[in-house]
């Protein structure tokens with residue numbers, strides 16, 4: 001199926017035939033170019049409503065914080081939520097939620113850890129002997145682990161599974177997009193001009209994989225002066241509206257650098273985090 005150096009889109013996987021053409025084609029029975037579904041089956045003990053990827057074109061823009069915030073929002077609305085930490089070399093989700101115990105396994109799969117607000121979490125840090133040990137694995141091994149977080153983790157009943165992706169458009173996002181039935185992605189960005197190009201790369205990748213972009217979140221948009229309440233745009237003027245209009249996707253929030261959010265992460269108590277800057281109803 002794979003062509004060297006090319007991402008295969010859903011259309012390309014059918015090698016030129018459209019799905020609707022298949023049913024009326026005289027060679028339908030013997031044809032080898034039928035649409036191939038590369039999605040891996042979830043674990044038999046998982047029943048997952050929507051899978052939402054949280055991506056960023058570059059590192060450090062607050063992707064994990066946004067993943068957690070989206071999860072919190074859905075938990076507060078009464079949904080059953082999980083977070084699959086696909087950021088294998090820089091996992092931060094378990095620590096944010098104060099989880100340091102290892103995940104347990106049974107004959108049938110691996111059990112995610114459950115945070116104090118009920119969010120189910122799986123991360124490589126829940127499997128490593130020493131959570132501070134670096135993960136020095138090659139791309140295909142990392143991608144394989146992410147796939148196992150889908151096929152071997154017993155997620156149970158979830159309305160939403162958020163996938164905290166590693167930054168960029170490398171091996172792991174590609175594996176996630178190809179192997180998991182991702183319903184949509186949220187792109188996290190920061191205000192610098194350079195980011196425009198980077199957002200377009202993340203958007204372009206999702207587009208090529210036929211995955212809807214649900215919206216963009218701009219982080220580090222401003223700081224609020226504690227004395228006069230004025231918004232100070234430390235990274236310069238925002239380009240988010242321009243980008244969103246060009247790509248025809250909604251802006252889901254503009255987050256300031258916020259001491260309360262930083263504190264709840266430092267306290268490892270994200271299960272009680274409030275993020276009032278995201279305008280997300282239902283994803």
Ligand SMILES: Nc1ncnc2c1ncn2[C@@H]1O[C@H](COP(=O)(O)OP(=O)(O)OP(=O)(O)O)[C@@H](O)[C@H]1O
Nearest residue numbers: 059060061062063064065167256257258261262265
């Ligand atoms: N709006 C914010 N206000 C305060 N602190 C923030 C904000 N956004 C992110 N941070 C803090 O900045 C740090 C980096 O954020 P985070 O880990 O979410 O980034 P990331 O994009 O996931 O990073 P990486 O690309 O390395 O995975 C964290 O300590 C986080 O708590």
